[in-house]
Amino acid sequence: MDFLAPFIEVYTPEHFKFLLEGFGVTLKVAAISIVLSFIIGGLIGTLRYARIPVVSQLLAVIVETIRNLPLLLIIFFTYFALPEIGIEMEITTAAIAALTVFESAMLSEIIRSGLNSIEKGQIEAGRASGLNYIQTLRYIILPQALRRMVPPIVSQFISLLKDTSLAVVIALPDLLHNGQIIYAQKGSYVIPVFVIVALMYFIVNYALSLVARRLELKQS
Amino acid sequence: MLDFSILTTNMDSFLEGLKITIIASLIALLGSFILGTLLAVMRIAPFKPLNWLGTAYVEFIRNIPVLVIVFFAYLAGNFGGMTAGTIGLTIYTAAFIAEAIRAGIMSVPRGQMEAARSTGLTYGQAMRMVILPQAIKIVIPPLGNQFINLVKNSSLLAVVAGGDLMYQGDLISAKTYVTFDTYVFVALFYLILTIPLSLGVGYLEKRLARSH
Numbered sequence: 001m002d003f004l005a006p007f008i009e010v011y012t013p014e015h016f017k018f019l020l021e022g023f024g025v026t027l028k029v030a031a032i033s034i035v036l037s038f039i040i041g042g043l044i045g046t047l048r049y050a051r052i053p054v055v056s057q058l059l060a061v062i063v064e065t066i067r068n069l070p071l072l073l074i075i076f077f078t079y080f081a082l083p084e085i086g087i088e089m090e091i092t093t094a095a096i097a098a099l100t101v102f103e104s105a106m107l108s109e110i111i112r113s114g115l116n117s118i119e120k121g122q123i124e125a126g127r128a129s130g131l132n133y134i135q136t137l138r139y140i141i142l143p144q145a146l147r148r149m150v151p152p153i154v155s156q157f158i159s160l161l162k163d164t165s166l167a168v169v170i171a172l173p174d175l176l177h178n179g180q181i182i183y184a185q186k187g188s189y190v191i192p193v194f195v196i197v198a199l200m201y202f203i204v205n206y207a208l209s210l211v212a213r214r215l216e217l218k219q220s
Numbered sequence: 221m222l223d224f225s226i227l228t229t230n231m232d233s234f235l236e237g238l239k240i241t242i243i244a245s246l247i248a249l250l251g252s253f254i255l256g257t258l259l260a261v262m263r264i265a266p267f268k269p270l271n272w273l274g275t276a277y278v279e280f281i282r283n284i285p286v287l288v289i290v291f292f293a294y295l296a297g298n299f300g301g302m303t304a305g306t307i308g309l310t311i312y313t314a315a316f317i318a319e320a321i322r323a324g325i326m327s328v329p330r331g332q333m334e335a336a337r338s339t340g341l342t343y344g345q346a347m348r349m350v351i352l353p354q355a356i357k358i359v360i361p362p363l364g365n366q367f368i369n370l371v372k373n374s375s376l377l378a379v380v381a382g383g384d385l386m387y388q389g390d391l392i393s394a395k396t397y398v399t400f401d402t403y404v405f406v407a408l409f410y411l412i413l414t415i416p417l418s419l420g421v422g423y424l425e426k427r428l429a430r431s432h
Contacts, residue, residue: 068368068414069407070375073386077407080393081400158283165285169379176288183295190295198284198292205283 006188011196015182022178023200029092029174030161033099037160038153040100041107046137048108049115059108066105072166074098079170095167103160110156114149115141148219154212158205165201175200223401230392230402237388238409244306244377244384245370251310252370253363256317261347263322274318281315286373294380302384305377313370320362324355361428364421371413385409 044063048056066074078089078098089097118141126136165176175197183193227234262274281289290308297304328351336346378386389406393399 064415064418065411068372068418069410070372070386072375072378073389073403073407073410076386076390077400077403081403084398084400162283162285165287166376168287176285176291180291190292194288194292194296198280198288201284201288202280206279209279209283 006186007192007195009186010182010189010192018178018182019175019196019200022173022175025092025172026161026164026174026176027204029095029099029167029172030157030164033096033103033164034157034160036096036100037103037107040104042111044104044108045111045115048112050133050137063105063108066102067109069102071098071102071163072169074102075166075170091167091170091172094170095164095172099160099163099167102163103156106156106159107153110149110152111145114145114152117148118144151212151216151219154208154215158208158212161205161208162201222404223398226392226396226398226401227405230388230396233388233392234385234405234409237383237385237406238413240302240377240383241371241374241385241410242413244302244309244382245367245374248306248309248313248370248374249367251306252313252317252366255310255314257321257352259314259318260321260325263318264325266343278315278318281312282319286312287376287379290376290380301380301382301387302377305374305380305382305384308376309370309373312373313366316366316369317363320359320366321355323362324357324359325351327358328354358428361421361425364417364424368414368417368421371417372410375410 044059048059048063050056075095075098078101079091079094082088122140122144123133123136126140127133131139164172164174167174168177168180171177179193179197183189259274259277262270263278265271265274286308289312290305293299293308293311294301294304297307299307332350332354333346336350337343341349374384375386376382377384378390381387385406389402393402396402
């Protein structure tokens with residue numbers, strides 16, 4: 001029973017409450033970041049889809065640069081390097097800012113390929129019926145593309161929930177961070193804490209992945 | 221303007237970090253390819269307990285953060301930072317590669333397996349000599365994408381003192397007190413690795429799309 005002893009010691013109501021508080025921070029930061037990323041990524045994706053000279057190319061370079069960098073570097077950069085040029089943020093803001101920069105680039109690609117998946121004839125038909133380009137995008141292309149984008153966006157949200165854990169490097173008090181505080185008390189707490197932390201991430205993300213899969217099946 | 225003396229005076233550290241980033245990514249790619257292939261075969265093998273085991277691994281690992289796995293490998297095992305980090309990356313990436321390989325295997329027509337079996341090959345032989353060689357073509361672009369993710373995720377070695385590019389960047393910025401410029405150079409080193417890989421994968425994806 002020696003093996004189980006640390007589990008019994010760690011799994012107290014106080015520790016659970018502490019971990020759930022951390023998970024609350026994880027969910028809050030992830031939710032704010034996905035909403036901001038959807039707005040910014042949507043704008044970038046649409047501008048690139050519309051092939052506006054110079055703007056589209058510039059955005060392509062920015063998006064490709066961000067997508068090819070490690071998120072950890074972007075988080076470090078936001079929190080430790082930006083203050084050197086006078087941009088200081090507190091931990092939660094820095095975490096949200098870094099995640100939003102990274103996920104906006106990811107979402108812009110999802111949105112762009114969703115828009116590209118709608119047949120070009122739809123635009124021509126929209127224009128021919130007297131709508132202007134913006135109206136055609138708004139009333140014809142976007143409503144169809146959005147439905148196709150939902151499953152990849154849910155998948156991206158799962159990635160974001162997992163990626164939020166990287167903000168422990170700037171001491172964001174999220175689930176992993178609170179887990180670290182608990183296992184720092186005693187060496188034998190490491191395994192029980194990781195088991196419960198991993199399970200908490202798993203339950204939420206797995207549920208979300210089932211939703212994404214359902215939506216995909218519904219569409220095909 | 222960027223202070224290039226940071227780059228020139230610390231070139232050895234940057235290159236040492238770059239080397240470890242490349243080595244850790246390559247080892248993790250090889251390891252997760254082997255483990256991923258094994259898991260993919262388990263998931264489609266005609267033996268239910270193997271299916272369950274493979275599915276449980278893939279679903280569990282895919283839905284938890286890679287940092288949790290890296291920390292766990294570092295704290296629960298008796299390894300140095302680089303080894304623990306590489307093991308963590310391998311465990312995580314194997315789940316994604318398994319899915320890519322499974323999709324590849326599923327894309328080979330069923331008749332191929334039946335034909336191979338009827339010529340007298342065992343299930344294992346048919347898989348190894350007939351199905352997998354055909355599946356691999358479809359699997360290469362997603363494998364490339366996983367390799368790019370690996371290079372980026374290898375930055376997590378920095379959190380367990382793994383000596384990689386990100387870690388060296390942290391040391392240099394702590395030594396010089398110039399964080400902004402140091403991180404820009406670290407970013408450039410990552411882009412030297414990831415941009416050509418991204419372009420290569422994009423090219424392969426286009427070629428494959430055309431041949432279908």
